[in-house]
Amino acid sequence: MSSQKTSQYWFDHYQTNLLQKRVDWNLIPNLTNDEKEKVIKSIQAWQLGETSDGKHLYKAAEKYTKKNTDELYLKSIELFIKEEQKHGENLGKYLDLNNVERIKHNWGDTLFRKVRYFNTSMELWTISVITVESTAQLFYKSLKDATNCVLLKQICRDILIDEAYHIDFQVERMQIILQNNNYLIRKIKSVFYFLFFIITSVIVWFANKKVFTAGKNDFGTYMKKMTLKYRKTLGRKKNGI
Ligand SMILES: [Fe+2]
Numbered sequence: 001m002s003s004q005k006t007s008q009y010w011f012d013h014y015q016t017n018l019l020q021k022r023v024d025w026n027l028i029p030n031l032t033n034d035e036k037e038k039v040i041k042s043i044q045a046w047q048l049g050e051t052s053d054g055k056h057l058y059k060a061a062e063k064y065t066k067k068n069t070d071e072l073y074l075k076s077i078e079l080f081i082k083e084e085q086k087h088g089e090n091l092g093k094y095l096d097l098n099n100v101e102r103i104k105h106n107w108g109d110t111l112f113r114k115v116r117y118f119n120t121s122m123e124l125w126t127i128s129v130i131t132v133e134s135t136a137q138l139f140y141k142s143l144k145d146a147t148n149c150v151l152l153k154q155i156c157r158d159i160l161i162d163e164a165y166h167i168d169f170q171v172e173r174m175q176i177i178l179q180n181n182n183y184l185i186r187k188i189k190s191v192f193y194f195l196f197f198i199i200t201s202v203i204v205w206f207a208n209k210k211v212f213t214a215g216k217n218d219f220g221t222y223m224k225k226m227t228l229k230y231r232k233t234l235g236r237k238k239n240g241i
């Protein structure tokens with residue numbers, strides 16, 4: 001498809017983006033007790049989630065690349081994983097500065113790690129990354145609006161810039177993967193992917209309700225925004241599903 005970018009484009013993008021320093025670490029965090037009560041638990045959970053070593057995703061990409069002889073795609077995935085780890089590290093530093101511990105376990109993370117462990121398909125990886133990153137966009141936007149802490153706002157803004165590219169990167173891969181499927185298969189898949197997207201969205205809402213609410217969302221507006229995100233990514237007609 002002509003609108004698709006090449007793996008060279010993504011590799012260059014991730015290399016350049018990794019060098020960008022958008023957070024001023026000389027700033028001192030200044031959350032009020034009330035703000036802390038709303039956001040800290042979620043920051044701990046997302047910090048853990050963003051810190052994965054990416055081993056299983058890398059393996060799936062390696063297997064996929066062998067069949068498709070796209071070495072630069074694998075290298076781009078490697079840099080993509082590094083960028084996710086940067087998010088985890090930044091959130092971790094923020095917790096350290098607030099004298100709050102970095103957690104090691106969380107039910108959502110354990111569940112997602114189990115799913116990741118058994119997942120060796122690039123297609124399923126791509127669909128789950130698009131889904132989780134769509135919720136991440138609303139989460140970090142809400143977190144940015146939830147407090148007056150400039151340092152936290154900068155961390156969120158930096159992640160939001162990265163995530164927009166991550167979604168484009170994965171949506172494009174989804175188009176490439178699905179272009180070999182016939183119409184019926186794509187239609188059947190679209191039902192499951194939409195359900196997965198919606199169920200995940202609901203789980204993420206309940207796990208981070210205080211942040212979403214502090215970011216001026218209620219369940220209705222949140223689900224509306226998530227549905228719109230689905231339509232703009234996986235549900236877009238030209239994406240083939
Ligand atoms: Fe991330």
Ligand SMILES: [Fe+2]
Nearest residue numbers: 084133163166
């Ligand atoms: Fe991401």
